[in-house]
Amino acid sequence: MSPTHRYVGRDFTDEEIELIGALCTNSATPTRESIARAACEALSWRAQNGALKIMSAKVAFLRMHRDGLITLPPPRSENTNGRAVRYQSPNAQLRLPDMSPSTLSQIGDLRIHLVQTKKASAIWNQTIASYHYLGYVPLAGAQLRYLVEADCGFVSALSFGASAWKCAPRDTHIGWDDKTRRSRLHLVVGNARFLILPYIQVPNLASKILAKVTRRLRDDWQVAYGYAPVLVETFVETGRFAGTSYRAANWIQVGKTQGRGKLDRTHAKALPVKDVYLYPLHRAYKTILSTQTSM
Structure with missing residues (x-):
């Protein structure tokens, strides 16, 4: 059997990497975007809704490039995933709070905005940075991002994306074997970022935002990707946060990580230990996730 290499949750054989490498030198696929598209078509690499997984391919191929398995052509733009600015100065486009509310009543109604435009995306990216x-x-x-606005201005930003490939506390809680986990993992999404702007210090605001966003997350995901997740996970760094907001929003704490990170391949304990929290989006989530047949 051909050796495999794992990237972004997918195993690539030597033959597949050779195919990707050939696309990198083919004049018909001169850009990283065209290489990713052609590779996804050749490998039938698609999401649950049938769309080509081009973004996942671009991330995987960049990592292959860095590992010396393939040689990508130079990027056409400076604004690539490999050169994203992780930290920036505060965002001038964001309407920051014009007051310092101290209670939920002063915050007023919360308006949840799904990020769908380039302008909103730029605001979200820089706010998190x-x-x-x-x-x-x-x-x-697959991913969804949200900006949360109140009468006083923007107060929060959240994102949801791919879940961890393996997580012992989560997998034990669900009752997964390896084969079932592989086939049903797309039905679990990860809360990758949750930010409340530092100017806002309001008790119970975080749990209220979590509740409002998770109520709509399943439907938003269905519209965007053609299927509905049944469980959300998140990881709370134990030395930095107590997880109070997640518990107040009825998330379930199921254990702790081993400090390896979801992409760890060497089993080197290099990351902070985190508490693992889960939030069901469907009451029968365990049954759905433990069944290999489609919903």
Whole structure:
């Protein structure tokens, strides 16, 4: 059997990497975008809704390039995933709060905006790069981002994307074996970022935002990608946060990570230990996730 190499949750054989490498030197596919598109078509690499997984391919191929497996052509634009600015100065486009509310009543109604335009995307990216301690890192594959606005201005930004390939506490809680996990993992999404602007110090605001966003997440995902997830996961760094907001929003704490990170291949314990929290989007999530047949 041909050896395999794992990138972004997919195993690539030596023959497939050879095919990708050939596309990198083919005049018919001169750009990274065209290479990703052609490779997805050749490998039948598609999302659940049938769309080509071009963004995932671009991320995977960049990592292959860095690992010396293929040689990508130079990027056509400076604004590539490989050169995204992780930390930036505060965002001038964002309407920052014009007051310092201290209670939910002063915050008023929360308006949840799904990021769907280039302008909103730029605002979200720079807001996270400016104020989130992890900074901005592009998400690969299926994803949704939200900006949350109140009467006083924008107060929060969130994102949801691919779940961890393996997570022992989560997998044990669900009751997954390896084969079932591989076939049903797309039905779990990860809460990759959750930011409340540092100017806002309001008790219970975080749990209220989580509740409002998760109520609409399943439907938004269905519209965007043609299927509905049944579970959300997140990882809370134990030395930095207590996870109070997630518990207040009825998320379930199921254990702790081993500090390896979802892309770890060497089993080297190099990352902070995190609490693992889950939030069901469907009451029968365990049954759905433990069944290999389609919904």
